[in-house]
Amino acid sequence: MAIWMAYALMVLILWGLTGVTQKLSTNYVSVSLTFVCYAAAYVPIAAIVLWKQPLNWKISGAAWLLGLLSGILNGLGSLTIFAACRKGGKASVVTLLAALYPVLTVALAVPLLQESVRPRELLAIALAIAAGVALSYEGKPSVQEAGGVTSSHRRANQDPSDRQDW
Numbered sequence: 001m002a003i004w005m006a007y008a009l010m011v012l013i014l015w016g017l018t019g020v021t022q023k024l025s026t027n028y029v030s031v032s033l034t035f036v037c038y039a040a041a042y043v044p045i046a047a048i049v050l051w052k053q054p055l056n057w058k059i060s061g062a063a064w065l066l067g068l069l070s071g072i073l074n075g076l077g078s079l080t081i082f083a084a085c086r087k088g089g090k091a092s093v094v095t096l097l098a099a100l101y102p103v104l105t106v107a108l109a110v111p112l113l114q115e116s117v118r119p120r121e122l123l124a125i126a127l128a129i130a131a132g133v134a135l136s137y138e139g140k141p142s143v144q145e146a147g148g149v150t151s152s153h154r155r156a157n158q159d160p161s162d163r164q165d166w
Helices: 003-028 031-052 061-086 091-098 101-113 119-136 151-156
Strands: none
Touching: 003 031, 003 061, 003 091, 031 061, 061 091, 091 119, 101 119
């Protein structure tokens, strides 16, 4: 197996587990607290990366800006996926809809990065969009489907210091 495939399969496992933990955490704590815990978890990982691999910090201003913009967009995306889970979205639907982000990436890569899309890829994109539309038409989840946690239970266990719950 090629190393890139092993990495890709590891992402599948890690992000698959993440979809479940996102829903579970937002069942019991606010979006804001979930996000702070999520962001704090990056600190030890970043420390290990810095310790194991020296980095070249001498990069252009544009590279810094793009790196920071990527982090900001990722952070805002994380906040919104936590909010979707908190506001009653099923993990099985929220994570699948959020995972359609490559459709936008492809749409932007064609004009901005001069990438090309073949007919087979266009078909796959169309199918992904159709799946997203089909997923977005689900009925209201029951308490059992929502993980057995009602909104009143969530409010009773909410962090009182968090006034804003997205």
